[in-house]
Each structure stands twice: as C-alpha cells, then as structure tokens.
Amino acid sequence: KSFVFQGFPDLFVTTSSQEIDIMLMVDEGYTGGHSGTFIDVKNVGDNTTMILDGVNYVIDSPQGIESAYLVTTTSPATPQFHLDYMVIHATDIKHVEIIPNQLFGLYPVFEMLNSEGGQLSFAIGGELTLGPIQLETSAVMMDLRVKEVGGYNILPTWLGIQKNGMDTEFGDDEKHYIMPEPGMSLISSIGATL
Secondary structure (H helix, E strand, O other), rough: OOOOOOOOOOEEEOOOOOEEEEEEEOOOOOOOOOEEEEEEEEOOOOOOOEEEOOOEEEEEEEEEEEEEEEEEEEEEEOOEEEEEEEEEEEEEEEEEEEEEEEEOOEEEEEEEEEEEEEEEEEEEEEEEOOEEEEEOOOEEEEEEEEEEEEEEEEEEEEEEEEEEEEEOOOOOEEEEEEEOOOHHHHHHHHHHHO
C-alpha cells in the first residue's frame, strides 16, 4: 500500500477565533528519516481536523479554511514510486479526502472524494521504476471528475490536462482522479494503438 502521506501530522483545532493561523515545519532528516513536511493553514475554523486515516489524508473543517498549503518531500511512496515532492494548496475548503492508489499496482493515482469547497492546486514529481527502466514523472497532470449515478461513480463531468501541476475546482461532491506523467503518455500510447 502507498504511504505517500507519511510524515503528515494529525492536526486538531478548537478555537473561538475565525482568524487563527497554523504553521508546522519538519525538516528533512529531523525525525530520523529523509522526508520533510511543511503545513501552513490560514484562518482555520473551529473543529478543524487534518488527519492521516490509514493511507488517506482527510481535511475536514465545518467552519471552513481560507487556505491550506501542504508540502512533503523525499518520500519513498511505494517500492516502485519515489516521491521527490508533493504540493497541495486548497482555498475555501470544508472537506476533502485524498486517497493514494496504484494503477496496476505500480503507478500513482490520487483519488479525491467527498470534496466540498473552493479550489485545489496539486503538484507532484518523482521517479517510477518499472523493472530495469526508471522514468521521471513530470508535472503534466490529468484531472478526471465523475458524478455518482445509481450508486456508482461513472458519469464523467470534466477531463482536464495541465502542465506544472493541477488547478481544479472541487465541484459539488464530485470525485476526482489525478495522475502525473508519464502515465498520461503511457495511456495515450495504449489508446492510440487500440
């Protein structure tokens, strides 16, 4: 299983103020490992939680968060995928669950569900090992949004491809699948040959 969010701390906020800011920084190597973590959250509402639930990262804020900026560096996410960096920047967020998955047990695909709020920026870079081949992942990303129909998430509502990270709107309870390069090239090549 992917442990891409290792090093992300659990954060619980109880406050009577709507203007509290939180910043947490863990330098690479500080905890005995190589991963580094940086979290900067602005105007955090009461009863806000940012927790690692198994391998999933869940942000929940009934009162809302004006801005949440999370960075992790140098993380061996899976035996096949080494994460050099991952950046998540969310604005006007109330809830999102970020679930790391692996396509064919190898390639990282991030699933975002139960999202409620404004916008999300997401960037990732790393190295993918396929046997003797080592591929660099670039910042070209695909965002596929789907809606639930009859209990199944099958209705595509948006497909976006962007360079240098991904900027997307959360939408109204839509599910997102985000995948970095070279998976896009691999899927495009397979699609072209079929």
